[in-house]
Amino acid sequence: MPSAANADPNATRQVPRGPLRPNTPPGGMRGPGPGGPVPPGRPPAGGPGGPRRPGEEPTDLLPPVHQTVAREPELLTHREDEIELEPFYDDEYDEELTPEEEKALRRKKIWRRVRRVSYVGLSLMILGPIVAFAIAYQLVDVPNPEQVAADQIKAVTILYSDGTEMSKIAPSGGNRTLVKYEELPETVKKAVFAAEDPTFETNPGFDFRAIARAGWYQVTGRKSGGSGLTQQYVKQASKDDEETLSRKFTEVVKAYKMSEQQDKKDILTAYLNTVYFGRSAYGIKEAANVYFGKTLDKLTQSEAALLAGMIQNPGRSEEKAYVEGRWDYVMGQLLRWNWITQEQKDTEPFPTPRALSEVQSGGLDGTRLLIQNQIIAEMAEEDWPMTRAHQLGVTVHTTIDPKMQTAAEDVVREVMEGEPQELKESLTAIDPNTGAVKAYYAGADGNGIDYARGTIQEAGSSFKPFDLVAALHRGKGLGSTYDGVSPKTFPGGPGPEDDIVIRNASDKNNECGKQCSIRDAMRMSLNTVFYDMVANELGTQAVADAAFEAGIPRDVPIEGKDHKLLVGENGGPPGTGIAIGGGEAQVRPFDMAVAYASFASRGTYHKPFFVSKITNAEGANVYTHVDKSRVAFGDDPEKSRDIADNVTESLKPVLTYSSLTCAGGRECAGKTGTHELPDSIEQNSKAWMVGYTPSLSVSVWMGRNEGNKPLINSKGKSIFGAGLPGEIWKKFMDRALEGTPMEKFPKAKPMGQYENTKPSIKPTTETPKQDDPTTTGRPTTTGREEPTTTVPKPTKTSSCGFLCQTTTTQPTDPIGGGSPPTR
Known part of the structure; x- marks a missing residue:
């Protein structure tokens, strides 16, 4: 065997593979021995205590197994520990994992990824809306009540099937003047709050609970407004009734910005000057006139409650049962929020509105007014309420044949x-x-x-x-x-x-x-x-x-x-x-x-x-x-x-x-x-x-x-x-x-x-x-x-009198249940 002094400097020595210490630094570790470091509390190898154990023998410094740069032994500046070694991986020397351990390791890696993705998603959920809200806040404009009112004055024309005119429905008080906050009586303000937004004076322009409730109703296939007064004003100003999240989001941003920039008094005044009450009446001033022929200061609490109740669904203003139901609801809300007493609720009579034929600008009455009511109701079912129709000034083509009518x-x-x-x-x-x-x-x-x-x-x-x-x-x-x-x-x-x-x-x-x-x-x-x-x-x-x-x-x-x-x-x-x-x-x-x-x-x-x-x-x-x-x-x-x-x-x-x-x-x-x-x-x-x-x-x-x-x-x-x-x-x-x-x-x-x-x-x-x-x-x-013999008396009665007729006695029939046969 050639001596170390005569060895080829570029030759590679074969060294038996054996267990190495974990985390061995590049270049290896010098074993203890003469001239080498001795771990504290441990005798030198081969010293007292017996012969050396396997793996404790001193080793010579060897060149790298795979040397990428030719050695230059004559250079005095060359240092052995600067020779670059190929990376060392512990996994190559790990014991082989059992199937159970591999499964546990895979599960651990999967959950680690899931957690990281969840953290990112949660961060986006929190920060995304905030960023979007901030950007939208800078881009949206708060609607002007004068401009909104100006957009509500277009007439709606209704035609027969041959193209001749049946009626023209012009907004009541098209050249109306807007009322001021000081002209709004407390009876009107409290009634509107009770009907639409009891927390209006304290909320930031929207009600989180109402929005959440509206969202749940939409998911379950039901309808609910979920909008406070400020949002309703923004909605009618934007002329957008589409039931989408983007529209709702923009509406909330505008409502918040409006609440930040304007006083609650100004918002309420703008709302009551432009909201639709049915009967082609826009604004509380015209509604008071169309329904009761009164000025605002003459309205009773009961009359104000009826008007406030019409805001939810103004297209049903001629359905007596619906109007009475809404009036009763608003009166109940007024009592709940301590704006009226129990005695007032019990004694205030239901106010009877004026006949529609007296105030209808189209001039229809009798049976043709009932036709018009059916047309308006169908338009609302097809997402064309009168508010939208008046804003665009549309023409409605009907199926009614004038000759047959x-x-x-x-x-x-x-x-x-x-x-x-x-x-x-x-x-x-x-x-x-x-x-x-x-x-x-x-x-x-x-x-x-x-x-x-x-x-x-x-x-x-x-x-x-x-x-x-x-x-x-x-x-x-x-x-x-x-x-x-x-x-x-x-x-x-x-x-x-x-x-x-x-x-x-x-x-x-x-x-x-x-x-x-x-x-x-x-x-x-x-x-x-x-x-x-x-x-x-x-x-x-x-x-x-x-x-x-x-x-x-x-x-x-x-x-x-x-x-x-x-x-x-x-x-x-x-x-x-x-x-x-x-x-x-x-x-x-x-x-x-x-x-x-x-x-x-x-x-x-x-x-x-x-x-x-x-x-x-x-x-x-x-x-x-x-x-x-x-x-x-x-x-x-x-x-x-x-x-x-x-x-x-x-x-x-x-x-x-x-x-x-x-x-x-x-x-x-x-x-x-x-x-x-x-x-x-x-x-x-x-x-x-x-x-x-x-x-x-x-x-x-x-x-x-x-x-x-x-x-x-x-x-x-x-x-x-x-x-x-x-x-x-x-x-x-x-x-x-x-x-x-x-x-x-x-x-x-x-x-x-x-x-x-x-x-x-x-x-x-x-x-x-x-x-x-x-x-x-x-x-x-x-x-x-x-x-x-005496005819058996009826046992089943109807809740709506003539409109829903009573049925007769209910014996046990050969097939089915309910009323007895008739002759």
């Missing part, structure tokens, strides 16, 4: 001339192929009640086509037969041993007999057949579902409250009386025109509408109606068409039988209906005629405000569906369709048993009273027409 008003006036003033009526005409409302007569006496969409009434025999729809779904046909003999008893009376007696007002001689087809039963409106069909085969829920398919809504707003339709006790199936339009068969007259339109359109439902489009001042479309249609009867379009055609086939002979055929031989189909007054004999409380052609569906209803008084004409006779309502319907159809093509109904495709098993009963010349009045079923022990 005039015909409706003229016919009602002519037919009802000389009749008792207590009689009320409505007429709705709808294009079945689009859902467009062509004529709308909802009353004309100026009492504010909309008799087309503001009341729900028993439909009588006009509900029987929905029985037929349910039967066709089950495979029955127009030729299917039932026992048509009258009277007929059914189980389910008020007592365990009582029966329900059902009678027919027509077919006195029982000519249809025990094998009476549905076709003949519909033509003669035989109660016994339809009651038997529903009670013993179809079930009441099937009939309700058929009505919903046709277009009867499941719930409707009446006097500011939602009312579920066609349901029994506790939301269960309706009573068996629904088979002949009694009991829970309560609907709005407007919706019957919609439902029959689904028959006319051959099985397609179109959602009804009043507004076809909205254009801005430049004539550009800013809103266009989109047809919302669906297959009516089930999911199969072909089957739905066949069902509708079969219903039409059954309803065409009804008009001949009722002497209500359309002029010139025009094909029409329809059904009369009468609901008999409870506890009466041959006296009716509601009368209907609903019918259609392929291009027009029309519903006519007649009743009284009391709801529990008989319908008597000028001759002292009871009114049936084929009487005054039928006369109105026929005359309107003839005038409305005059000059239009003579359309034919398509031939129906037979479903189930289509033909009669015996010759059809020939039409008779009987006086058209054949729409069976529907009444409370009367338990009896004889076959006489008149009841022999």
